[in-house]
Amino acid sequence: xxxxxxxxxxxxxxxxxxxxxxxxxxxxxxxxxxxxxxxxxxxxxxxxxxxxxxxxxxxxxxxxxxxxxxxxxxxxxxxxxxxxxxxxxxxxxxxxxxxxxxxxxxxxxxxxxx
Amino acid sequence: xxxxxxxxxxxxxxxxxxxxxxxxxxxxxxxxxxxxxxxxxxxxxxxxxxxxxxxxxxxxxxxxxxxxxxxxxxxxxxxxxxxxxxxxxxxxxxxxxxxxxxxxxxxxxxxxxx
Numbered sequence: 076x077x078x079x080x081x082x083x084x085x086x087x088x089x090x091x092x093x094x095x096x097x098x099x100x101x102x103x104x105x106x107x108x109x110x111x112x113x114x115x116x117x118x119x120x121x122x123x124x125x126x127x128x129x130x131x132x133x134x135x136x137x138x139x140x141x142x143x144x145x146x147x148x149x150x151x152x153x154x155x156x157x158x159x160x161x162x163x164x165x166x167x168x169x170x171x172x173x174x175x176x177x178x179x180x181x182x183x184x185x186x187x188x189x
Numbered sequence: 190x191x192x193x194x195x196x197x198x199x200x201x202x203x204x205x206x207x208x209x210x211x212x213x214x215x216x217x218x219x220x221x222x223x224x225x226x227x228x229x230x231x232x233x234x235x236x237x238x239x240x241x242x243x244x245x246x247x248x249x250x251x252x253x254x255x256x257x258x259x260x261x262x263x264x265x266x267x268x269x270x271x272x273x274x275x276x277x278x279x280x281x282x283x284x285x286x287x288x289x290x291x292x293x294x295x296x297x298x299x300x301x302x303x
Contacts, residue, residue, distance in 0.1 A: 119282070119284075165233070182231075
């Protein structure tokens with residue numbers, strides 16, 4: 076079945092350490108790809124998006140993501156995590172061109188330890 | 190740019206009453222609005238898609254008569270939870286596609302039915 080997979084439910088990272096959150100999708104065509112962050116009780120904030128072109132995408136708050144077609148992945152990275160990065164992160168996909176409904180991954184909760 | 194304003198942020202209502210949630214696009218025209226429901230520590234579940242001037246499209250398993258969606262103008266979409274019951278308590282979020290920004294989300298509404 077077509078889906079978006081975030082294999083890690085929880086990740087704990089020490090402050091200042093690097094971070095990588097994984098996202099895989101199972102759609103045939105190259106979809107539109109997004110990463111969102113959600114703080115408790117809040118809406119979602121867009122970190123970055125990929126539509127086409129350069130496969131390394133820079134986003135806000137020092138985040139970047141790399142689209143790898145061969146692996147059907149769009150992993151999110153940050154070189155140095157700050158305590159304020161603790162939140163829920165969602166990968167989302169629009170399976171085909173055009174702005175149709177988003178398909179969300181199950182989310183990864185990031186915990187930052189001192 | 191591309192801000193969606195969602196109100197109220199939280200609401201407590203008595204069982205059997207109805208509650209209306211509004212989402213307004215402040216600086217762009219939203220011909221489409223997506224409505225999501227989110228249970229604690231879970232991902233977003235798409236409930237329905239509203240389109241200005243036409244009937245909403247509901248996802249499988251979502252009760253149309255319970256969750257009334259109206260998209261009265263290019264800047265306003267509303268979700269009314271009718272005859273609310275405790276099991277309707279949840280976090281509801283709207284989202285609109287905005288070409289440059291991807292999808293923009295409202296800040297969410299925490300509904301508690303007592």
